[in-house]
Amino acid sequence: MHIPVRTVPFCIPTKVKEQSVYIEKICADPSLLLTSSFSEKIIDRFQAHYPGSKIFLTTSATAGLLMTALIAGIGPGDEVIMPSFSFVGTANPFVSLGATPVFVDIEKGSMNIDVELLKEAVTSKTKAIVPIHYGSQPCRLHELMNFAANNNIKVIEDASHSAGARINEQYQGGIGNMACISFDHQKNISCGQGGLVIINDPDLFEMADLVYENGTNKKDFLRKKVNAFSWVSVGSNFQMSEVCASYLLPQVEQLDTIISERLASWRVYHNGLKQLETDGLLRLPPDHSGHNGHIFYLLTEKRDELRFHLAQKGIQANSHYTPLHSSSFGNKVGRYVHRNDYTRIKSNKVLRLPLYHNMKTEDLEFVRDEVVAFFKAR
Template sequence: MIPFNKPYLTGKEPHYIEQSVMSGKISGNGDFTKKCQHYFEDTYNIKKALLTTSCTDALEMCAMLIDCKGYEVIVPSYTFVSTALAFVRQGAKIVFADSKSDQPNIDPEQIEALITKNTKAIVVVHYAGVAVDMDKIMALAKTYNLFVIEDAAQAIDSYYKEKPLGSIGHLSAFSFHETKNIISGEGGLLGINDKQFIDRAEILWEKGTNRSSFFRGEINKYGWVDTGSSFLPSEVIAAFLWAQIENIKPIQAKRIKIWDNYYNQLNILEQKNKITLPKIPDFATNNAHMFYIICKTENQRSELIKFLKEKEVYAVFHYLSLHKSEYYKSLDYYKATDLPNSDKFTSQLLRLPFYFELEEQQQQLIIDLILEFFNE
C-alpha cells in the first residue's frame, strides 16, 4: 500500500543522537538545542526561539504568556484541537471563526464582528503552510489592542510578503511531528517576537524556575518563581531535529516538486469543475506541506477514499469543525454557531499521499487513479 505519510530520515540522525548521548548532556538545552533555536532566530527572524516537546506545548506556553484566563480568544474552527485546547486549559473562552470560502485559512473579514471588550487574542493557523493575510490580522490587533498568535505548525520555511511565517505575530508555535516537513518524531518550538515575553517564557520553559538565568551567570542561585511545566525536550530530540534542519533545502525542493506535479496533472479536473485545487494567494509562498483536493460532496469524497484504498492508496480527510465537537458543546458558554466554510472543508477536503520518498511512479499511479475515478 502507498501510505499517506512516511517519515524521512536524512541518515545523520543516529550519528547526532550518539553525539548527544556521549556528550553527557542529555536532559536538554545542550548544544543541539541551541543550534536548532539559533537556526530559527537567524533564518526566520524570530527574536527568541525555545524548543519544546510538541507544538501543543508551545501553544500552551503562548496561552500562559498572554494570561488569558477569563478572556475570549478567537480561534479558527477548522484546525487541530491543540489550537483551541491550549487556551481552554488556561481558562479562556473560545470564540470560533469561519474559514475563507475558497481556502481553509481563517477569514480576516469575519474576525472584527467577533471582537468584544473581553477579547484578548487572535490565533491564526497557516493551513498547509499557506499564509493568512497577516496585514489585516495585525491591523485588527493594533486597533483593538490584542495579541496575535501564529499557529505555524505546518508553516516552516513559508512566507507572507517575504516575512517568514512565525515571525509576524507576538508569539508563534511550530511542529516537528512526523507528518511535518522536518521532523523529530514529536517536537515543537515557541517563537517569541515581542520582547516583553522573553524572560517569562524561559521561566515557564524551565518548570517555573529562573534556571536559565542561573546558567547564564545572571543570578547566583535559582528557585521557583512562577508557574510553568517541563516544556524543554531532551537533547536526543534536538539532535534528531538538527539532522533534519541541516537538510531542509533538499527536503523542501523535493516536496515542492511533488506538489507541483500533483497540481499540474490534476488541474484538468478543476478545469472540468469536478474538484477544487489549493489556492495560493499572491502574498503567500507554498512550502509544500501537503496536497489536498476539495471534492464536490462528502459522499464523493468517501467514494474516492474507498476507491483509492481498494487500489492500495491511502488518502485521508482532515479536521472536523471544532465548533461542532462534543467537548465544545459541553462547555457552559456553548452556543450553536453557523460556520459553513469550515463545515465544507470538514466534509469535502481530501489529503493525498505526500512525503519526501514518494517515488515518481507511485505518484503517477495516484494521479492516474484519481483521473480514472472522475472520468468514470
C-alpha cells in the same frame, strides 16, 4: 476479497542519512543528554529565519501553545479566537487554563480563518487570536495584525504546518506576537513529536524565559544576574530532549532541500489535476509563492467515493479535521461565529493525498492517475 497490487501510505516520517550519525553520538556519550548541544544548533538555524526573536524548542506544538498562553497571562474569563477548522491542539492549551475558545468560520476561497468574521467575533473579553496557516498556505495575517494591534489583542500564530514557509519575504511564524511550529510525524521535518516557539514581541521575552524554565529564574541565575535560584512565576517543563533534537537537527540543516523536493512532488499532483478543476469536478489548493508543500488536498462532493476508490487501489488518502465547534466538547466550552458555515461544508469535501519526503515519482503519478481515472469513469 480485493487485495491491492501495490500500496501507497499516506505518510512516512522524514528521515535523512545523517540522523543515525547524530543519534549514535548520544548512544556513545550519554553525557550529551545533559547538554543542549543539538538543541542550540537547531535554534541557531531558526534564529536566521527570525532575527531579533527568542526561540525555544518544546516537546510539541501543543505544548508550545500552552507556553504562549501562560506567557500572555490567559485564564478564566478570557476569550481566544481561532478557526473551527483546526486540530484540537489549537484549542486545548487555552481551554485547559479556563479560557473560552471562540471558533470562527473559514473563508470561501481558502481553508483559513475569515478575517471579517473574526473582527465580528471580538468582545471586551478577547485576549488573543490564534490563526493557522493551513498546509502553510498563508492566512491574511498582516490585515489581522493591524486589527489586533488597534484593539490591544495578542496574535499567536499557529504555524504548525509552516516550517520554512513564508509570507512574502517573511517566514511564517515571524509576524505574530508569538508563534509555534510543529515537528510531529506528519510534518515536513519531524522528530516524532516536537515543537518550536517563537517570541517576536520583546515585551514578552522576560516572561518567556520564566515560563520555559518551570517558572524559575534559572537563566538569570546562570548568568549571575541574581544571587539565588528561585521559583518566581507560573511555568512548566517544555524542553525538547536532546534525543529528539539529535534526530531533528540534520533535517533542519537540510530544510531548504527537503522543501524544494516536497514542492516538486506537490506539483506533480497540482499540474496533473488542473484539468479536473477546470472541468468543475474538484477544487485544488492555490500554489501561493512561499508555501512549503506540507499538504496536498482537494475538495470534492465525491470525497468518500474517491477515498474508497483509492483504498481499493492500495492508496491511503485521508480526510482532515472534524470542526472543533461541532465536537461534543467544543460545543460545550466554546461558541461558533459564522454565516455560511464553510467549515462544515469543506470539512465534508476535503481529501488529502499521500505526500512525504522522498516519495517515489511512480507513486505520485500512480495516485494522480487514479484520481483522474475515478472522475473520468463518471
